[in-house]
Amino acid sequence: MRGVTRAVRIGIKDLWLHRLRSLLTILGVVFGVGSVVAMLAVGEGASAQALERIRRLGSNNIMLTATKAVEETTSGQVQRTSVYGLTYADEKRLRESFPSVRRIVPAKLVRKEARLGERSLEVRVVGTTPEWFDLVPRRMLAGRELEPHDLAGRSAVAVLTESGARKLLAVERSIGGFVRIGSFAFEVIGIVESDVGKVGDLPTPDQDIDAYIPMTVCKDRFGDTSQRRTSGSFEREQVELHQVIVDVDDTAHVEPTADAITTMLKRFHKRVDYKVEVPLALLREAEATKRTFNVVLGSIAGISLLVGGIGIMNIMLASVTERTREIGIRRAIGAKKRQIIGQFLIESVVLSVVGGLVGVFLGVAIPWVIQRFSGMPTDVTPESIALALGISGAVGIIFGIYPARRAAELDPIVALRHE
Numbered sequence: 001m002r003g004v005t006r007a008v009r010i011g012i013k014d015l016w017l018h019r020l021r022s023l024l025t026i027l028g029v030v031f032g033v034g035s036v037v038a039m040l041a042v043g044e045g046a047s048a049q050a051l052e053r054i055r056r057l058g059s060n061n062i063m064l065t066a067t068k069a070v071e072e073t074t075s076g077q078v079q080r081t082s083v084y085g086l087t088y089a090d091e092k093r094l095r096e097s098f099p100s101v102r103r104i105v106p107a108k109l110v111r112k113e114a115r116l117g118e119r120s121l122e123v124r125v126v127g128t129t130p131e132w133f134d135l136v137p138r139r140m141l142a143g144r145e146l147e148p149h150d151l152a153g154r155s156a157v158a159v160l161t162e163s164g165a166r167k168l169l170a171v172e173r174s175i176g177g178f179v180r181i182g183s184f185a186f187e188v189i190g191i192v193e194s195d196v197g198k199v200g201d202l203p204t205p206d207q208d209i210d211a212y213i214p215m216t217v218c219k220d221r222f223g224d225t226s227q228r229r230t231s232g233s234f235e236r237e238q239v240e241l242h243q244v245i246v247d248v249d250d251t252a253h254v255e256p257t258a259d260a261i262t263t264m265l266k267r268f269h270k271r272v273d274y275k276v277e278v279p280l281a282l283l284r285e286a287e288a289t290k291r292t293f294n295v296v297l298g299s300i301a302g303i304s305l306l307v308g309g310i311g312i313m314n315i316m317l318a319s320v321t322e323r324t325r326e327i328g329i330r331r332a333i334g335a336k337k338r339q340i341i342g343q344f345l346i347e348s349v350v351l352s353v354v355g356g357l358v359g360v361f362l363g364v365a366i367p368w369v370i371q372r373f374s375g376m377p378t379d380v381t382p383e384s385i386a387l388a389l390g391i392s393g394a395v396g397i398i399f400g401i402y403p404a405r406r407a408a409e410l411d412p413i414v415a416l417r418h419e
Helices: 002-017 019-057 088-097 148-152 162-169 215-222 251-268 279-322 324-332 337-374 382-408 412-417
Strands: 061-066 078-083 101-116 119-128 140-143 157-161 178-181 184-192 210-214 225-230 233-238 243-248 274-277
Touching: 019 279, 019 337, 019 382, 061 251, 088 101, 088 243, 088 251, 101 162, 101 215, 119 162, 119 215, 148 215, 157 162, 157 178, 162 184, 178 210, 184 210, 210 215, 243 251, 251 274, 251 279, 279 324, 279 337, 279 382, 324 337, 337 382
Parallel strands: 078 233, 119 210, 157 184
Antiparallel strands: 061 243, 061 274, 101 119, 101 178, 101 243, 140 184, 157 210, 178 184, 225 233
């Protein structure tokens, strides 16, 4: 142990005598380690939000969504009704046919204007059941969620998202106040945190401006048919259920249950007017993509470390040439080859480790600057720091072996005669 300490001390002293050369040499390692840490942090942050959003959809959930089938185009002033999507009968069959299904949450989606005094805002009305807030968890900011007695009693109550509440209620009383949605008045009983986004082709069930009301009230007040005017025609749509979230009892049963549900829907729907999405499958795909992305980023950044390693080899070879006489003297007084190898390897590792430590500081600082000024999420993980430091140490050893062996193989007599 004492010999190693002495060798480290001698190595640091020799490197300090050539400060500028040593500094320029470790810059390759500094930028290599810094880029490894920074690029992995940016990649981790970019994928973390998407992964978290998919997880919040629920790894045990299956998302069924009504989609409009392709229809023939018409011209002129016409009125037509499009009937598509999921039905109440589908919901009943889902409840009765699959023992692995734990809960089912249906949803009707209607676009309506909400008014409070002089303020108006278009909201997406979500007619659903109290279990919605279990399968789509969002933090309650005020008041309460929908409860079973609201559904049974057909209570005209609504839970608003935070964004909608801020724009519509403003300085008015929030909880207990009344807003008019469409032609009907609803009491505001709760405000839930807004959390909206889209991952790939799979949107989150909630949107920025939603009003959640009991399913029974939605059916009574707004029905199954909506009407809108397009250029030259009136278009009517009849959709019983726009969305159904199926909660499965075990993760292992999710994909088999999704396949069985798809088979059932094909049997009872003449057209493919629905989509079956499995967040668990999307989560696995996203995690695999994230791993690939990190490998690619790490490989690109590793090139800088390779350049740094070549720089270390270059300076160590120059050091061997400069210290040939010193090596000859040490060999003449009894130094063994392994001691010479150890001395030069220690100097090489000191260069790479110092460069690695400075590079880690740089790699942590860059993501902080990116997040601070651009708002892009980043995440510096302990694993990326350990990986970068481990690679920098390995670079010092790998690229220091050849110069160290070359120094140890010098003939002592020839070395003593070296000028």
